[in-house]
Amino acid sequence: MELDQRKLQILRAIVDEYILSASPVGSKSLSQNSKWSSATIRNEMADLETLGYLAQPHTSAGRIPSEKAYRLYVDQMMQRAHLSDEESKLLYGYFREHVHGVDAVLRSTAKALSEITHYTAVVMMPDIGVNRLRHLQLIPLTVGKALAVVVTDAGVSQNTVIDVPEDIGPEELDRISKAITARFSDCRMSTVSSKLVRELGGELSQRADFVESLLSTICENRSGDRMVELSGATNMLEYPEYSDVNKAKTFLATVEQKDDMYRMLKKASSMEFTVTIGSENEQKGFQDCSVVTASYRVNGTPVGSFGVIGPTRMDYARVLSILKNVQTNLGTVLQSFLKEE
Amino acid sequence: MELDQRKLQILRAIVDEYILSASPVGSKSLSQNSKWSSATIRNEMADLETLGYLAQPHTSAGRIPSEKAYRLYVDQMMQRAHLSDEESKLLYGYFREHVHGVDAVLRSTAKALSEITHYTAVVMMPDIGVNRLRHLQLIPLTVGKALAVVVTDAGVSQNTVIDVPEDIGPEELDRISKAITARFSDCRMSTVSSKLVRELGGELSQRADFVESLLSTICENRSGDRMVELSGATNMLEYPEYSDVNKAKTFLATVEQKDDMYRMLKKASSMEFTVTIGSENEQKGFQDCSVVTASYRVNGTPVGSFGVIGPTRMDYARVLSILKNVQTNLGTVLQSFLKEE
DNA sequence: TTTAGCACTCAATTCCTTCGAGTGCTAATC
C-alpha cells in the first residue's frame, strides 16, 4: 500500500489539527474542511493506521499522529510558517537590547526563544576552543590563587580560578599575562596549549609548568553548568501533556541536567538544523518531547547551537521559522562583535 | 480563655503530626499517643479552633494548624532538631569541595541546602558595597568597550562590561586599572565613588569623568538576576500541596523572579534568622509557603543571607538547625578567604 | 473534670447510567 496524494493530505490535516488541539482527531471534524466524506476519511485513516502513521488511544476515539507521522511531516509535508512583522520585530528587539558581549546576547537569545515560542529554550555558549585569544589577564586573589580572565575575538569572556605557585607575586602575574597575550594573541584557544610547549621563550620559559597548567585549566573549565543557558522550562506546564505533576517533574529534571543539554547541543552544532522527535532523543526524560536545534556561526565556523524543546506535537513549522530568524539575527550580531576591530 | 499547658501540648502534637502527614489531624489518632481520651482532645480542639489556632477544612474532617499556630510553634514551642553526624558531615562536605572563591561557595551552598532540606533554596550573593576593593582590572574588548573585573577582600569577583571613550587605548586602560587599585585598595566599594571626587589626583584626574562613570556602573551592575542563586525549585513538586500544576506554576514563577528574591533576602540579611509564614510573605506566590532565612557575615558585618522556601507546614525545627549549621560553616569558609592574606 | 456513647456530617470512593464522539462494516449511489 502506498501513500497516495489523498492519504498525504489527510495525514497532514490530522497533524495540523492535532498540533493545535492536542486531542484525537476524528473523521467527522476533518470532513468539514475537506472534499471527502467522513466515511472516506475513515477508510483512509484505517489505512494510515495500518501503515503506522496513526494511532488510536482507544477504539472509539479519533486518531493521533505517531512519531513516524511527525517525521514525515517535518521532512516533507509541512509548510514553513512565516512570522508576522510584529513577531520578527519583537525578536529583533531582543538582540538590539543586549549588546554587552556574546554571553549576554546568547542569554537573551534563550529568553527570546522561550518567550516567543512558549516552549523551553536552551542555548549553548560558544565553544571557546575555536575562538582566537585576544587578551588574558591574571588577577591575584589570595596567596596561591588567582583569577584568570580570558577574552576572545568573539567578545566572549570567561573567569577561572587557578592555583598559583606561592613564589609568583602580583607583578609577575601581570608580566605573565602580558607575555601570554602578546605571544598568543590571535591564536585559536584550542591550539594555544599545544603550541605553547614548542614556542615557549623569554620570560614565559621560566614558568613553563605554571603557564601550561594554567592554560589547560582554562580550557577545561567550561562545565556544562555554565555553558548552557536555559529559559522557560516552566512553559511546559501550560500544556495538557504536562498536567500530571510527575511528568512535569521528569521533564524539568531532565532539562536541568545541563551537562546532558550541553552534550546534546554540542552534537547538534555541526548541523544547520536538527529535529529530533520523541524517542529519537537520547534523554529518557524527552521521550514525549521533540527538540529542534539550529547552529550559529562565527566567521563561517559553527561554534555553538541553540534549540527549542516542546511536546512532540509542537508547532514545528513555526519553531523552525523562528530558529531560522534567530540564526540570522545572531549571525549579524556576532559578526558585529568582530567587525568593530 | 487561656492557652493552658494541655492546650499547648495538644497544639504542638497537631502541628508535629500535620508537618509529617499533610492531612488533617483527628482527635482519635492523637489520643493514641497521649494520656487523654479522644473526647477530651476534641473539646480542647474546639477551644483551639475558637482561639484561631486550628481550622477545619470541613465539618467532618480533622483539624489543620492555622498560620497563627505555626507562628506560636516557631516562636515558642518547637524543639530544635539536631542533625545526625551523617548529615552534618554531608553538609560540611559541600563546603570543602568548592573553595574556588566566594561565589562558588555560595552557589554550592544553595545546592546543599536544597538537597538536604528537600525544599527550595535561595542564596544571595554578598553585597559588594561593604567589601573592600582589592583589585580592579580593565580589559579591552572592542573599540569603545572594556571588561571591568573587580576583586574584593572577600574573594568576590565581578565582571562588568563598560563603555570606554575611544581615545583611551589598552595601555592607558592598564595604567588606570593600576592607579585605581593602588589608590582605592582596601576602601569599601560603597565609598570608592564618593571618595573619588575629592581625592582624585595624578594620572586619574585626567580621566575623572571616565573613572567616575566606570565606578558607578560597576556598583549598579549587580542585577537581581546574577545576585541570587536558586536551587531545588522543582523539589516542591514532591509535596501534595503542589500536586496541582497551576499551583506549582505559580510557585515556580514567583521563585524565578530573582529581583524579588534578592529584595527579600537583602531585607532579611540584617537579621540573624527570620521565619516568615504564609501570608506574612510579601510575594503573592508565597501565600502558601514559609520562608526561613539566615544571614552570613564577613568580619562581623552581615553581607548577605540565604534561605529555604517550603510549604507552610515545613519542618521548621529541622530547617532552622540546618540553616544554623550552614551559617557556621559559611562563616568559617568566608573567614578563611580573608585569613590567607 | 474526664470520658464513654451515640447520632450526625460530609468528603471520598464506588458503582451505574447516560451521553456522544467516533469507529467499522455494508449496501446503495455515482
Added chain:
DNA sequence: GATTAGCACTCGAAGGAATTGAGTGCTAAA
C-alpha cells in the same frame, strides 16, 4: 470501482446515587 449514506457498536467521560468511614459535637455517666 470509488464514494458515501446509514447503522449498529464501542468505550471514555461526565454525572448521579449509594456506601463508607473518619471525624465531630453533645450528653450523660463516672
